[in-house]
Amino acid sequence: MDTTPPKAPATPQPSLTARSPLDLDADTFRELGHDLVDRIATFLESLPSRPVTRGVSPGEIRDLLRSEASVPETGRDPAGLLADTAQLLFDQSLHNGHPRFLGYITSSAAPMGMLADLLAASVNPNLGAWTLSPVASEIEAQTVRWIAELLRCDPASGGLLVSGGNMANTVAFWAARVAAAGEAIRARGHSAGEPMAVYASAETHTWIQKATDLSGLGTDAIRWIPTADDLRLDLQALQAAMDEDQRAGIRPMMVVGTAGTVSTGAVDDLPALAEICRSRKVWFHVDGAYGAPAAILPDVPQALHQLALADSVAVDPHKWLYAPLEAGCVLVRDREALRKAFAYHPPYYHFGEEATNYVDLGPQNSRGFRALKVWLAIQQIGRDGYRQMIADDVAMARLLHAHVEAHPDLEAHTLGLSISTFRYVPPELREKIGDPETEAYLERLNRAVQARLEKGGEVFLSNAVVRGRYLLRGCIVNFRTGDDDMAAIPGIVAREGALAHAELASS
Ligand SMILES: *Cc1c(COP(=O)(O)O)cnc(C)c1O
Numbered sequence: 001m002d003t004t005p006p007k008a009p010a011t012p013q014p015s016l017t018a019r020s021p022l023d024l025d026a027d028t029f030r031e032l033g034h035d036l037v038d039r040i041a042t043f044l045e046s047l048p049s050r051p052v053t054r055g056v057s058p059g060e061i062r063d064l065l066r067s068e069a070s071v072p073e074t075g076r077d078p079a080g081l082l083a084d085t086a087q088l089l090f091d092q093s094l095h096n097g098h099p100r101f102l103g104y105i106t107s108s109a110a111p112m113g114m115l116a117d118l119l120a121a122s123v124n125p126n127l128g129a130w131t132l133s134p135v136a137s138e139i140e141a142q143t144v145r146w147i148a149e150l151l152r153c154d155p156a157s158g159g160l161l162v163s164g165g166n167m168a169n170t171v172a173f174w175a176a177r178v179a180a181a182g183e184a185i186r187a188r189g190h191s192a193g194e195p196m197a198v199y200a201s202a203e204t205h206t207w208i209q210k211a212t213d214l215s216g217l218g219t220d221a222i223r224w225i226p227t228a229d230d231l232r233l234d235l236q237a238l239q240a241a242m243d244e245d246q247r248a249g250i251r252p253m254m255v256v257g258t259a260g261t262v263s264t265g266a267v268d269d270l271p272a273l274a275e276i277c278r279s280r281k282v283w284f285h286v287d288g289a290y291g292a293p294a295a296i297l298p299d300v301p302q303a304l305h306q307l308a309l310a311d312s313v314a315v316d317p318h319k320w321l322y323a324p325l326e327a328g329c330v331l332v333r334d335r336e337a338l339r340k341a342f343a344y345h346p347p348y349y350h351f352g353e354e355a356t357n358y359v360d361l362g363p364q365n366s367r368g369f370r371a372l373k374v375w376l377a378i379q380q381i382g383r384d385g386y387r388q389m390i391a392d393d394v395a396m397a398r399l400l401h402a403h404v405e406a407h408p409d410l411e412a413h414t415l416g417l418s419i420s421t422f423r424y425v426p427p428e429l430r431e432k433i434g435d436p437e438t439e440a441y442l443e444r445l446n447r448a449v450q451a452r453l454e455k456g457g458e459v460f461l462s463n464a465v466v467r468g469r470y471l472l473r474g475c476i477v478n479f480r481t482g483d484d485d486m487a488a489i490p491g492i493v494a495r496e497g498a499l500a501h502a503e504l505a506s507s
Contacts, residue, residue: 021075032082039086044097044111046090047480051457052101053094061092094460099480100489103462105262105290105316107477109324112380116373117324127367130355140371141356146378147329150386151288151295151315153308158335160361161317161327161370165289166207168314168328169256171341171362173198173211175312175332176254176283178341186341190216197245199223200256201233203263205287208256217253231266231414231466233257239276254283259304259313260291263464263473265416267291267301274309286310289328290477291417293320296387297394300417311337317374320390320477327370330362338362393418393476399486400474407490409497413471421464421471424449424497441504443470448500449493456496459489 019025024032062068095101097108125133127140144159162168178185181193190196196217200208202224212219223241228234242252255277257268270286277284286292286307292315295304307313311334317327332338343360358367381389397418404422405412411433413421423446425433432438450463450472464473472493 024078028078032078035079036082036086039083039090040114043086043090047095047098050090050095050098052098052460053454053457054092055455055457056092064088064092097478097480098460099478099482099485100459101478102474102476102481102489103460105319105475105477107319107322108480110322110373110377110380110479112377113322113324113373116376120369120372123369125369127369127371128359128365129357133369136369136371137356137358139375140358140369143371143375143378144329144331147315147317147321147374148331150321150378150383151292151307151313151331152305153310153313153331154333156335157331157333158338158361159329159331160338160358161329161374162362162364163326163370164318164328165205165287165314165316166210166328167363168289168316168330169205169207169285169287170211170214171330171338172285172312172314172332173208173254174215174363175337175341176285177215177217179283179311179334179337180251180253183340190218195221195250196253197221197223197241197250198254198256199225199238199241199252201225201227201258201261201268203227203231203233203261203266204256204258205262205289207287221253227266231261231264231416233268233273235269235272235276238273242276242280242282252280252282254285257284257286257310258291259286259288259307260294260417262290263419263466264414264421265291265419265475266414267303267416270303270306271309274306277311283311284309285312285314287314289314289316290319290475293386294390294394294417296383297391300394308333320393321374321386322377322389322477322479323370323373327374329374389479390418393478393481396476396481396483396486397474399483400476400489403487403490407494409494410490413466413469418476419464419473421466421473422493423469423471424493424500426497426501439469445497445500445504446470446472448504449497452496452500453493458492459485461489461493 096106125136127133127136130137140161145155148155148157162171180196185193198221200222208222209219212221225238225241226234245252255273257270257273259267274284288307292307292313294300295307313331315329317323317329318325338361342362359365394417397420401412401415401420404410409424409427410422411425425442429438450461453459453461461472461474464471
């Protein structure tokens with residue numbers, strides 16, 4: 001029996017001349033980069049002829065990745081690795097850049113943004129501190145100013161880029177919290193202070209639950225204000241709720257208006273909300289994650305032109321400004337409100353006072369160069385370019401809605417900004433709409449239609465529940481979508497509707 005202890009594997013000896021395994025010399029980098037850019041260009045060109053999505057299961061994808069495999073012990077040739085990975089992503093992804101992707105609010109990404117992300121990663125500035133990112137920090141400041149201008153807000157507003165709408169809204173929430181409760185709340189927390197409440201319409205996105213939960217205020221502090229028939233926040237119900245809280249010694253912390261709801265694109269009465277908040281000295285926040293960029297157009301709900309009345313506005317450049325994920329932006333009218341909510345000055349941070357150090361304005365410490373893709377896109381096309389692109393999307397949604405209205409088997413519901421909602425109704429059920437049993441069946445049926453569409457890969461719609469009805473929903477934030485797509489979609493939905501109806505009837 002061999003009793004010698006097993007030999008420890010030899011530790012690789014550091015060498016002063018060899019390249020690090022991760023480094024690529026300039027020629028190899030060029031070669032790999034050119035090849036990858038070629039593949040991407042071909043992929044983008046091929047989008048319309050690809051399925052929007054392939055309806056694969058998690059198991060199938062895991063098999064492809066051999067997801068049970070352990071960390072590879074040794075490396076592999078980078079050219080083959082990149083080529084294989086590009087193919088994998090092109091073939092197995094859901095393509096939100098496809099002309100017939102109309103789901104959720106996920107836009108197609110501007111090619112300029114793709115190149116911008118590569119460039120940003122190459123320089124890799126850390127936008128936590130000005131010293132670590134001199135030009136990048138100033139580009140972010142300019143980007144925030146430009147976004148404010150596009151939204152008709154005060155260009156002198158404070159603000160920063162964050163990962164998306166949820167974070168933009170949450171950062172505004174934290175600013176509102178300190179503004180309402182005073183800076184002491186940062187040390188003492190909510191339990192020590194007076195009780196507070198926030199007011200938001202029933203159509204508000206789920207960020208409000210996450211923000212109240214994570215801040216320690218708790219979701220019970222949300223006053224869900226009903227919407228009126230037009231799906232906008234009911235102003236009378238809001239004031240009644242605020243009165244009731246004030247009588248009970250509960251301080252109103254913030255009111256949330258939405259500029260473009262997720263379900264239907266409804267825009268709350270922002271000037272009226274601003275007036276209510278001004279008279280009661282309550283922070284007024286507008287969630288414009290989706291809809292705010294439509295403020296650039298003349299012929300949208302006029303409330304959209306009043307974003308400047310808000311104390312804070314959240315907007316998602318990765319939606320209607322077409323930045324690749326991720327890019328959200330929060331604007332705050334009082335620049336100091338962010339610093340009051342976020343800045344700490346531990347002894348190991350010594351940053352100049354006159355420079356903007358974004359670490360002081362938000363929750364992140366190290367920060368990437370999200371601003372570059374937004375900054376470049378704004379310069380590539382200008383205000384004029386965005387005006388045209390957003391107007392095109394709105395026009396496209398109107399066209400889809402008109403085609404739906406003209407189709408005998410589809411029932412059109414709402415049309416707001418670039419969102420159209422509708423459902424499939426088999427001819428024999430038209431007469432029974434509203435009857436509870438029929439409504440329950442129509443929900444099952446339209447869920448089945450949505451699932452069939454998703455599997456089929458011809459067109460991707462998501463859904464909305466509007467006034468209790470389950471609807472299909474097309475949201476156009478997609479510069480590749482054209483008239484022919486809008487004309488084709490109602491027929492596809494009706495065809496799948498008839499098939500789903502037959503299937504449900506036979507089961
Ligand atoms: C998309 C959206 C959000 C969430 O934004 P993310 O970028 O997905 O985090 C919040 N509110 C509204 C109105 C939205 O449209």
